[in-house]
Amino acid sequence: MTTTTTAAEIRIRATPEERRATAVGVTLIFLAAFVFWVFGLGVESGSVSTFNLSLPGAVFADLVWAVNSQWLAYAVALILAFLGGLVLRRTHIRLTNLALAIGLGLLALAFLTWAASGKTFSLVGMLKSTVVLSVPVILGGLSGLMCERVAVINIAIEGQLLTAAFVGTIVGSVSSIWVGLFAAMATGAVLGGVLAVLTIKFRIDQIIAGVVINIFALGLTSFLARRVLGEVQDLNSPGRFSSFKIPVLGDIPVIGPMFFDHNMFVYVTFILVIFVHFALFYTRWGLRSRSVGEHPRAADTMGINVFRTRYRNVILGGVIAGFGGAFLTLAQVSRFEENLTAGIGFIGLAAMIFGRWMPIGVLGAGLVFGFARALQQKLGILGTPIPSEFLSMTPYIVTIIVVAGVVGRARPPAADGQPYIKD
Amino acid sequence: MTDELEPTMEPEEPPAPEDEATDWYARITGIGSSAGRAMVIPALAVLTALIIGALIIVLTDVDTLPLWKSDPVEALRLSWEGVVTAYKALFVGSVGSKQAVSESLFYATPLILAGLAVAVGFQAGLFNIGANGQAHIGGMFALYVGFSWALPAVIHLPLAIFAAIIGGAIWAGIAGFLKARTGAHEVITTIMLNFIALFLVDYLLKSSVFQQPGRNDPISSAALPSARFPVLIPGLRVNIGFLIAVAAVAVVWWLMYRSTVGFEFRAVGFNPDGGKYAGMNVALIYVAVMAVSGALAGIAGANQILGLEPFRARSNFAGTVGFDAIALALLGRSHPIGVLFAGLLFGALRAGGNGMQGAAGIPIDLVLVLQALIIVMIAAPELVRAIYRIKAPAQESKSTLTTGWGG
Numbered sequence: 001m002t003t004t005t006t007a008a009e010i011r012i013r014a015t016p017e018e019r020r021a022t023a024v025g026v027t028l029i030f031l032a033a034f035v036f037w038v039f040g041l042g043v044e045s046g047s048v049s050t051f052n053l054s055l056p057g058a059v060f061a062d063l064v065w066a067v068n069s070q071w072l073a074y075a076v077a078l079i080l081a082f083l084g085g086l087v088l089r090r091t092h093i094r095l096t097n098l099a100l101a102i103g104l105g106l107l108a109l110a111f112l113t114w115a116a117s118g119k120t121f122s123l124v125g126m127l128k129s130t131v132v133l134s135v136p137v138i139l140g141g142l143s144g145l146m147c148e149r150v151a152v153i154n155i156a157i158e159g160q161l162l163t164a165a166f167v168g169t170i171v172g173s174v175s176s177i178w179v180g181l182f183a184a185m186a187t188g189a190v191l192g193g194v195l196a197v198l199t200i201k202f203r204i205d206q207i208i209a210g211v212v213i214n215i216f217a218l219g220l221t222s223f224l225a226r227r228v229l230g231e232v233q234d235l236n237s238p239g240r241f242s243s244f245k246i247p248v249l250g251d252i253p254v255i256g257p258m259f260f261d262h263n264m265f266v267y268v269t270f271i272l273v274i275f276v277h278f279a280l281f282y283t284r285w286g287l288r289s290r291s292v293g294e295h296p297r298a299a300d301t302m303g304i305n306v307f308r309t310r311y312r313n314v315i316l317g318g319v320i321a322g323f324g325g326a327f328l329t330l331a332q333v334s335r336f337e338e339n340l341t342a343g344i345g346f347i348g349l350a351a352m353i354f355g356r357w358m359p360i361g362v363l364g365a366g367l368v369f370g371f372a373r374a375l376q377q378k379l380g381i382l383g384t385p386i387p388s389e390f391l392s393m394t395p396y397i398v399t400i401i402v403v404a405g406v407v408g409r410a411r412p413p414a415a416d417g418q419p420y421i422k423d
Numbered sequence: 424m425t426d427e428l429e430p431t432m433e434p435e436e437p438p439a440p441e442d443e444a445t446d447w448y449a450r451i452t453g454i455g456s457s458a459g460r461a462m463v464i465p466a467l468a469v470l471t472a473l474i475i476g477a478l479i480i481v482l483t484d485v486d487t488l489p490l491w492k493s494d495p496v497e498a499l500r501l502s503w504e505g506v507v508t509a510y511k512a513l514f515v516g517s518v519g520s521k522q523a524v525s526e527s528l529f530y531a532t533p534l535i536l537a538g539l540a541v542a543v544g545f546q547a548g549l550f551n552i553g554a555n556g557q558a559h560i561g562g563m564f565a566l567y568v569g570f571s572w573a574l575p576a577v578i579h580l581p582l583a584i585f586a587a588i589i590g591g592a593i594w595a596g597i598a599g600f601l602k603a604r605t606g607a608h609e610v611i612t613t614i615m616l617n618f619i620a621l622f623l624v625d626y627l628l629k630s631s632v633f634q635q636p637g638r639n640d641p642i643s644s645a646a647l648p649s650a651r652f653p654v655l656i657p658g659l660r661v662n663i664g665f666l667i668a669v670a671a672v673a674v675v676w677w678l679m680y681r682s683t684v685g686f687e688f689r690a691v692g693f694n695p696d697g698g699k700y701a702g703m704n705v706a707l708i709y710v711a712v713m714a715v716s717g718a719l720a721g722i723a724g725a726n727q728i729l730g731l732e733p734f735r736a737r738s739n740f741a742g743t744v745g746f747d748a749i750a751l752a753l754l755g756r757s758h759p760i761g762v763l764f765a766g767l768l769f770g771a772l773r774a775g776g777n778g779m780q781g782a783a784g785i786p787i788d789l790v791l792v793l794q795a796l797i798i799v800m801i802a803a804p805e806l807v808r809a810i811y812r813i814k815a816p817a818q819e820s821k822s823t824l825t826t827g828w829g830g
Contacts, residue, residue, distance in 0.1 A: 219791025389626035
């Protein structure tokens with residue numbers, strides 16, 4: 001038993017990229033066959049899928065893309081098979097992931113076409129809600145990333161989002177939404193600080209500290225929601241940040257409504273991703289943070305204050321999560337309910353892993369998970385036989401596949417999860 | 424964290440000699456002895472949590488709060504009264520009567536089982552956050568056997584529990600297999616499997632196999648009477664599930680401390696590399712540990728369907744059992760007996776919390792807050808020591824329960 005395991009391990013280690021390329025190639029060809037049979041042959045011939053590409057009242061109104069459902073599926077199947085063949089030749093191993101990404105994108109298109117065959121579907125509406133739904137996921141992922149880059153695991157994202165959403169609601173109801181936003185971010189900072197103190201000063205197991213904060217947040221917010229918000233309804237009606245269209249850019253078909261017609265949170269989130277990416281890889285702060293996450297002992301030797309760096313980043317991560325929490329109640333629903341986050345923080349954690357601890361990766365993963373959530377909402381309208389529960393599972397299954405190394409090995413910061421003890 | 428969390432390979436250090444003449448506190452509380460040391464931190468943690476809970480009750484009393492400005496004495500009296508009413512209801516609801524005790528044991532049952540699940544993982548160095556998902560899958564397995572096969576109770580009940588064991592073991596085994604085979608961290612995979620299990624249950628509840636015929640909402644058929652857990656005392660809710668939980672405590676104790684398998688579990692938890700060089704199949708042990716852990720969580724899930732009305736599955740039927748279990752395993756220091764007592768305490772809190780909600784109008788969610796406070800103080804004994812000015816023991820082994828994602 002032991003020898004066979006070792007032998008298998010050696011075989012895997014011999015050419016991991018090549019093995020993966022083979023797996024991806026086979027998967028793509030399998031998907032091609034699947035698309036051909038189910039989305040191609042499974043549709044009545046001649047039926048048309050109609051996609052609305054503009055929202056009512058847009059400058060370029062009534063843009064419509066009508067496509068023969070069957071032909072599109074055949075075309076996609078052909079491209080998938082072609083991509084699969086390319087990958088299987090293993091001449092350009094580096095492009096394996098790109099081929100997989102294109103393949104999965106096409107698969108989504110074929111799926112939508114199949115679901116919308118004979119019907120009209122507002123594609124741009126779904127893409128717009130993809131962006132909106134991805135915002136808390138991206139912010140949660142960024143929060144986790146800020147912490148893990150300095151080797152503190154933040155499982156408490158969920159609790160930070162929830163508590164910040166709660167405090168934001170109450171303060172926003174009493175005062176203005178801007179004050180509510182500030183209070184939510186301050187709440188995130190406080191919870192980040194608690195996580196930092198527990199893990200850095202008291203050196204509690206980081207995962208346990210995170211779990212505790214989550215339980216505490218759920219318990220306290222539910223308790224207060226029933227005991228206080230239940231009694232005083234006025235505390236649970238903050239206003240909402242309204243959306244504003246960016247001139248010119250907002251009028252571009254598809255791209256405009258998708259990215260340039262939102263509330264402040266969405267714009268800030270995208271700017272934040274770019275900002276964090278730049279800061280992490282092109283500034284002194286970023287270099288120091290990363291060195292603390294990879295090799296704190298070496299960083300300490302070079303005169304970097306490991307503890308201060310960790311405190312600062314974990315608190316900043318809390319602020320970002322607080323901003324995400326504010327988005328949930330001050331932009332999306334403008335009302336707090338028990339366990340309002342319902343696992344978004346964990347999807348954020350998943351996005352961070354899927355995004356391989358890179359801000360741009362978190363953005364991409366967040367959009368993919370947002371797409372899955374948007375799709376799940378819209379499929380009910382189309383009435384497809386696919387149960388929405390399976391779409392809800394997608395982010396979690398994808399994450400397992402990613403951590404299992406099937407889609408390439410995700411490598412966390414080297415010192416992730418380890419407390420630092422100064423000599 | 425504590426000596427109990429990891430298997431001690433060497434004889435324990437003798438307790439540090441105390442200055443008996445001056446340290447009266449240590450003599451009374453028995454902090455000097457290892458047993459006393461093991462007890463005092465949890466006891467103070469519970470006490471502190473209750474005090475903070477009282478503060479929360481006072482600070483959230485919307486009727487009394489405005490009074491603090493005009494008539495602080497009256498406000499103080501009312502607040503005091505509120506806290507006393509609440510905690511009295513908590514006490515009466517948990518141990519105040521035969522029925523209250525029955526309720527406490529009833530709520531303790533799934534907690535003990537799921538707590539054992541997490542504890543087994545901890546002892547082998549695996550953090551199973553997925554007890555929740557495993558309980559859901561195990562529960563659905565048990566339910567399937569429970570409503571679809573008509574059998575005499577003597578066979579039906581054990582068979583349903585066996586199905587729960589299989590279901591939970593498979594679900595946790597996935598995480599164990601992934602860890603063994605690919606190194607995927609069990610914390611991430613079990614969290615993700617929790618959500619997948621929840622959605623799977625939601626889907627099954629609407630499928631023709633499970634859904635109660637004639638219903639449109641997600642609710643399953645009821646388990647047949649022969650598969651339901653018989654109550655121990657007529658009229659009270661405590662049922663055979665509690666005996667199963669106690670039996671599970673004994674079995675886990677035997678498994679972990681008296682069997683070769685358990686020795687290997689603990690050895691791998693202590694040092695996976697050491698285990699490997701001693702000739703143990705670490706990969707297989709990871710899968711086995713998760714399977715055992717999941718099996719226990721699965722029984723907890725079965726209890727949530729076969730052990731309580733209406734003997735059906737609904738969305739998220741296991742509630743927060745899987746997360747309470749983490750608190751329990753920590754409070755019980757991952758020892759089966761510790762988990763048993765921690766489970767009784769949390770069961771009492773839950774039953775009392777119901778009483779508190781009914782009699783004093785304090786939402787039961789306060790119990791979650793108390794639990795979180797208890798865990799944090801158990802996990803960081805320095806906090807408790809700082810509050811009560813207790814001397815730190817001379818030697819305290821500090822163990823990491825989990826490793827980072829990379830590990």
